[in-house]
Amino acid sequence: MKLIEAVIKPFKLDEVRTALTETGVQGLTVSEARGFGRQKGQTEIYRGAEYEISFLPKIRIEVAVSDDVAEQTIEAIRNAASTGQIGDGKIFVFDMEKAVRIRTGETDNDAL
Amino acid sequence: MKLIEAVIKPFKLDEVRTALTETGVQGLTVSEARGFGRQKGQTEIYRGAEYEISFLPKIRIEVAVSDDVAEQTIEAIRNAASTGQIGDGKIFVFDMEKAVRIRTGETDNDAL
Amino acid sequence: MKLIEAVIKPFKLDEVRTALTETGVQGLTVSEARGFGRQKGQTEIYRGAEYEISFLPKIRIEVAVSDDVAEQTIEAIRNAASTGQIGDGKIFVFDMEKAVRIRTGETDNDAL
Amino acid sequence: MMLSKKPLLALTAALSTGIFATSVLAQTAAPKIDSGDTAWMLTATALVLLMTIPGLALFYGGMVRKKNVLSLLMQCFAICCLMSILWVVVGYSLAFDTGNAYVGGLGKAFLKDLTVGAVNGTIPDSLFMVFQMTFAVITPALIVGAFADRMKFSAMLWFTGIWMLIVYAPITHWVWGGGFLSKDGVLDFAGGTVVHINAGVAGLVAAIMIGKRKGLGTESLAPHNLVLSVIGAALLWVGWFGFNAGSAVAANGTAAMAMVVTQIATAAAALTWMFIEWGLRGKPSVLGIISGAIGGLVAITPAAGFVDPMGALFIGIGSGLACYWGATWLKRTAGYDDALDVFGIHGIGGIVGALLTGVFANKAIGGTAGLLEGNAGQVVTQAWGIVATVIWCAIATAIILKVIDLIIGIRVDEETERDGLDLGLHGETIQ
Amino acid sequence: MMLSKKPLLALTAALSTGIFATSVLAQTAAPKIDSGDTAWMLTATALVLLMTIPGLALFYGGMVRKKNVLSLLMQCFAICCLMSILWVVVGYSLAFDTGNAYVGGLGKAFLKDLTVGAVNGTIPDSLFMVFQMTFAVITPALIVGAFADRMKFSAMLWFTGIWMLIVYAPITHWVWGGGFLSKDGVLDFAGGTVVHINAGVAGLVAAIMIGKRKGLGTESLAPHNLVLSVIGAALLWVGWFGFNAGSAVAANGTAAMAMVVTQIATAAAALTWMFIEWGLRGKPSVLGIISGAIGGLVAITPAAGFVDPMGALFIGIGSGLACYWGATWLKRTAGYDDALDVFGIHGIGGIVGALLTGVFANKAIGGTAGLLEGNAGQVVTQAWGIVATVIWCAIATAIILKVIDLIIGIRVDEETERDGLDLGLHGETIQ
């Protein structure tokens, strides 16, 4: 199994979720993150003080999938999350040794 | 070493932590997450507008453990986090190449 | 490629980011976390009720790097994040199978 | 506006409450400041200011997404400042200088001749001016809820500034400044027509012209923090005592009764909305009960000096029903995106209140009988006031917005809307 | 309630302050509205409303977990609406209509005969009614802190509504409506007994009957946002000027002195709590200082028109000590879960205040001497007022809750409690 982690722009979350659901993914977990990279943030000015915002809001998505659908999942995320502009984010793929569904104790592909 | 990631219902955090401490785990890291899956959320209605809440609050736990205690750690989490109802969450297990304790520079099992 | 995850004290974030940038890292993703470990939290008292704060605020950093710079990246994080006091945190290293830059579709080392 | 039995210099209010004759006669006695009336009007002015900042700002701010909350606060705050200055420059004059039946003259521009000693009724003239200023502040501020999350800040300033001078000030003159509606006998104690119908209609027109928020129907646009909205609604309620009871322009029985009926109608409308929602949707919501409360406050506004407690109870219930309908069924069916229901609550609530004032007006309370006491004509008069206001407001609002749109554009670009107006327009965010 | 030297229609207050004779005689002069007194009472009414919404709502809302904050605001807001209507329907009549020694009659139900011109003392009768309404609103709202996080909203509405009519209105009649406690000479200037002991005891009974919050002692139930609680406490403080100084029912020296002693006792109690906590626990906390302030406000309430600044200082210190003890040691030892310390602060603070009023009452200030001036009997009288109130309140509260529990159940189900009342009962959350 693979664990696919994607860091995307927040406003793309709904599109990515829809795209994933369409490829048959049944679940995913998201969390708030902030990203530093090539994309430059705005400068905020508070009275005399300027703060360059180097960390920009991102959404971090984790999806666990079986090996055979990993590629198409990656593709689905990429298509949905891409705007073509700097800062669209990254997809990282990891090998996952084991998965367990807490409710039933089912493991591995059955657990996803 | 293994990195065990568990996505659980928020109100189970204290029980899971206690269970882990009992199995000898010395540390863990948690973060807020929101999960999409089989469990359905409530509908919120604001004046005329209805919003189905598809992402539900979850807690994401990461525990790094040595290989030999991985199984019992997984079991401890599962037992503590399970309510038997949809949405109890998942446990994902990864192989971890290296661990470092920042304070001392100790590595691998010594660092956990 | 490696995915290096570091759990550090929040006030060390800026130093770590600077250190990483100096070693040539181009991007990183951070999120809020709370850690349980040897470091003991303060006790908060609200009227009659005492709550021991067992989860302390931490920052979780993820950096994806190519294999050859992994060691120096780890070193950079450790140096920047260390205060020598309990609770400085951990660095966990994982093997990463694949990376994709969403904007361009570039993969692996080109995507970082 | 008022129903004082003391001498009044402001003919206007007198006219609109039918005690013109007495009042003018009474003026032969030298006008003198009453310290009690003055004390109350100083307080009432502070209370009405409290309605806009922070009251309305929070009520609206809590209902938008987190990325836009500061923009709402900014709009309310900037409007408060801008209208204050414009009111001094010429707004007050357009509303309250003698002028003709449609608009005041320029005689009071820049508050020319406003002395420390000048008296208006039983209070200092300067106090009447600043009390009215707070009304000129809140009315345009009410409108911003309609185009929340998507209007340029610059366009918003131009729009509300011009609107206040071209729409608000003249309509105030019609009703309270001696204009034709006051002569026609339209009853509007504290601004149901002048303030609420006016703002509601302007909001509707603006919402239609600027178009829907991105993501409407697809993303969650749920309120980010109703705690703020509850604080806002509560401060609006408290401040409204200054608005309604202050419109007696005296600390007397009329002011007290205005406060009583305000409390009753508000409570009744809030409970009405809550129970309907509970019945129809299964849960009584916080946003529901506060929306109902505002609906009740709006509806009792024109009636406050004219109806008795039982009249207030029915006005409250009627307004709770109507505003619920306006903010849910009507909006959904008609398909416009009045983001924070300015029309659904202020427009509908204002119209219901204006008409029911004609129904429940009680001779013993405010000197004018309504339908229930056999004076069916009052309802027609009230309807006439509504029609005149709606027509002028709708047309003028549309023209002003169109012109601004052609010159500088009224809507923010897509990226600003997506990333939030706080960051895009003001360079700030909340954590 | 009041200590005006002007003619009073409300015998009640006069009775309770021992100037019955003068007052009745004075009434032969035709009552006339004083615009200054009216101005102040209009303001005071707004201030007392501000205490409940948003004051108390925020004070409580900030102290609960994030998942329950809206439910607290909702309860306070809904109580505000419901009590306003019930007060109009029959509550005011039960409290202030002549009736017998125990409860008022039905003569003022639906505010029958309340005219614009009616005068009560030196203010409009309608103003006295609405000022009292705000007291009938806040008293039941105070109770909700005791059963926070676990009561059904429907049960809460039934309970507070019935409680206001069966417990609050009669006890108000006893003390301020000409009932037996006023005849017995019990001093309660602004509601130490009527409002605070009453709410405190009801809270204690309710907390015991509904049982402890899930997670008490095992999970962190720490306040989620004390910023809200500080805003709430501050607005309570400011609003309490209307509560206490407004209870003079006039803008005079008594009102001013009531404001002075309110400020002193509050400051003293807040500092007392802060310094005890600092000494015993090592840190002065925000929750501590605001809790102390509320304790001081509570304790000075019955005393406000009767004591001098030095008396206020001691009452403040005494109440800071006692409330700290009530909210920490007493609660822990007795083992009930009065979630937000309604009994610990309002009950204990009210009792301390009522007794110390008997100690520090100063003839030169309020016409009655206390223990320190040699009138030890006043302390006994005060104790009698406390006992009577506690007994009736405790018994009636228990019965009302028991009946409601049997019919619809008072506690939410486990899942709702776990996921939060905001989502479970109202379908809303804050971000």
Next chain:
Amino acid sequence: MMLSKKPLLALTAALSTGIFATSVLAQTAAPKIDSGDTAWMLTATALVLLMTIPGLALFYGGMVRKKNVLSLLMQCFAICCLMSILWVVVGYSLAFDTGNAYVGGLGKAFLKDLTVGAVNGTIPDSLFMVFQMTFAVITPALIVGAFADRMKFSAMLWFTGIWMLIVYAPITHWVWGGGFLSKDGVLDFAGGTVVHINAGVAGLVAAIMIGKRKGLGTESLAPHNLVLSVIGAALLWVGWFGFNAGSAVAANGTAAMAMVVTQIATAAAALTWMFIEWGLRGKPSVLGIISGAIGGLVAITPAAGFVDPMGALFIGIGSGLACYWGATWLKRTAGYDDALDVFGIHGIGGIVGALLTGVFANKAIGGTAGLLEGNAGQVVTQAWGIVATVIWCAIATAIILKVIDLIIGIRVDEETERDGLDLGLHGETIQ
């Protein structure tokens, strides 16, 4: 302070407004309480309390990082309590007892002889005392913004307590208590010198002595939640009506005009700051517009009873410009870390206001002519008031802080500063 044409017991204000003679003569008539004036002053007192808690507390609290917000609220709340007690004990006496030209005597310590019946001008003497108390509360509270995020709570209490007695009370005596500045004819209607220059200079000295916040220039110290700051600024604005119009100590034309000019100057200053920022930085910010508003409020404070609306407009604009400069260029260039711009806004705004009062003072409004009416000397007199205040305040502040620093240390340790004062000093956090 006031400009009443009614008899005054407080010579002081009379002196400072140049109507000493009349006033003294008028006193032969027995002083009598006016219920209208009393009603307004009761309200004004509540409004000024509202300025500190929660107004100022929120204004400051929203501007710091999340980990320090409670510490700011705590400081403002504790100061409110401590100053109230100290004012009673001896502060009021030092300021308003006869004494000499530099400081009052001890005759009013512990409010000796303050009776219910005592009259001051047309209001109860106790009311004058408590109104002034709220000024003694807000002035030290203003200072805390300068050393936000890094002062020990214990040191803060010692500092503000001593400062109020040694700096604030005497300077109040100089200007309003019959001291030398009032004799010299310095105009300060509501406290531009006494309150704002004073607090601003103390803030500057404290900021320099305690040193910069850790992380300044390297980390983001951006405001964590400007929603709080906007609520705070709005409540400050509303409450300032009590501050300025209340300083007329009567409900009359002067009070009304003070309210009018307050509104105008505030609006003008807010817009000025907003437009400068928009022009220079590209975006109009929320923090900018509210900062401008506070700057305007500060600057109109000394002028409120002396200038007309057009004067207010120019004072507002001038103050918007000057405060913007003070909070940006001046601070950056001089290199001190006045965290929340106490000097930049209150110091600079106060100085500008004091001087412009000398320019725009209008004989028809407040009885004194300014530069524009040919009395150039008034500007010199104003400057003299500023200089005297700045010198005494700066020296005394420095000495007090130095002594406290030597004895207990004024700055928190590094870890507390890093982890946040909320947790470190008060054991609490917000979620």
